[in-house]
Amino acid sequence: MPKQEAGCCEPLPEDPLAAEQAAELSAMFKALGDPVRLRLLSMIASRSEGEVCVCELTPAFELSQPTISHHLKLLRQAGLVDCERRGTWVYYWVRPETTDRMAAMLSSVSERRAVTA
Amino acid sequence: MPKQEAGCCEPLPEDPLAAEQAAELSAMFKALGDPVRLRLLSMIASRSEGEVCVCELTPAFELSQPTISHHLKLLRQAGLVDCERRGTWVYYWVRPETTDRMAAMLSSVSERRAVTA
Numbered sequence: 708m709p710k711q712e713a714g715c716c717e718p719l720p721e722d723p724l725a726a727e728q729a730a731e732l733s734a735m736f737k738a739l740g741d742p743v744r745l746r747l748l749s750m751i752a753s754r755s756e757g758e759v760c761v762c763e764l765t766p767a768f769e770l771s772q773p774t775i776s777h778h779l780k781l782l783r784q785a786g787l788v789d790c791e792r793r794g795t796w797v798y799y800w801v802r803p804e805t806t807d808r809m810a811a812m813l814s815s816v817s818e819r820r821a822v823t824a
Numbered sequence: 825m826p827k828q829e830a831g832c833c834e835p836l837p838e839d840p841l842a843a844e845q846a847a848e849l850s851a852m853f854k855a856l857g858d859p860v861r862l863r864l865l866s867m868i869a870s871r872s873e874g875e876v877c878v879c880e881l882t883p884a885f886e887l888s889q890p891t892i893s894h895h896l897k898l899l900r901q902a903g904l905v906d907c908e909r910r911g912t913w914v915y916y917w918v919r920p921e922t923t924d925r926m927a928a929m930l931s932s933v934s935e936r937r938a939v940t941a
Contacts, residue, residue, distance in 0.1 A: 724866035724867075729866075733857055739857075740850055740851075752932075801933055813930070816865060816920070
C-alpha cells in the first residue's frame with residue numbers, strides 16, 4: 708500500500724447518515740428515479756384541488772393505464788402519494804411530509820457544502 | 825368505458841414538468857436511489873474541508889474499493905459530486921447546484937400541496 712499523504716485518512720467525524728435512515732431515504736429517491744414517476748408526482752401536486760383523478764393522468768403519457776397504475780403504486784409504496792377510490796375512479800394526492808424529508812436531506816448536503824466552500 | 829363523474833377528466837392546467845427536464849432530474853434522483861450512494865454523498869458533504877479523500881470513504885463500508893469507486897462514478901455522472909486526483913488519492917466534493925436543483929423541485933411539490941390542502 709502506498710505511503711499516505713499528510714492530512715489524508717483522518718477518520719470522518721461521525722457517520723452523518725445512519726444505515727437504516729439511508730435505506731429508508733434511498734427508497735424514496737429511487738421512486739423518483741424515473742421520468743414518468745417524476746412527472747406524475749409533479750402533475751398530482753399541480754392540481755388546485757390538491758388531488759387528481761387517475762383518469763386525468765393517463766392521457767398525458769403514451770403509456771397504458773396498467774403501466775401508469777404500476778408507476779403510481781411505486782410512488783404510493785415510497786410514501787410520496789396516497790390515494791382513495793371514489794366510485795369509478797381513484798384519486799391521488801401528494802404526501803408533503805415525504806417530499807419535505809427528502810428536500811431537508813438535500814438541503815443539509817448543500818448547506819454543509821456552502822459553509823465549508 | 826364507464827360514464828365519467830362530474831368534475832372528472834378536466835384537462836390539467838399545463839404540463840408542470842417538461843419531459844426533457846424530468847429525464848434530467850430523474851437521473852439525479854436515481855443516483856441517490858441507493859443507500860450506499862446516499863451515505864457517500866452525506867459523508868462527502870460532512871467534511872469541514874469541503875472535500876474527502878476516497879481513502880476515508882471506503883473504510884465506512886463493508887465493500888471493496890472498486891465497488892465504492894463505481895458508486896462514486898455514478899454520483900459524479902449524475903452531477904452530484906466532482907473529483908480530482910492529487911498524487912496517490914482522489915478527492916471528492918459535493919456540487920451543491922445539483923442538490924439545490926433537486927431540493928427546489930421537491931419543495932415546489934410540497935408547497936403547491938400545502939397551498940391547496
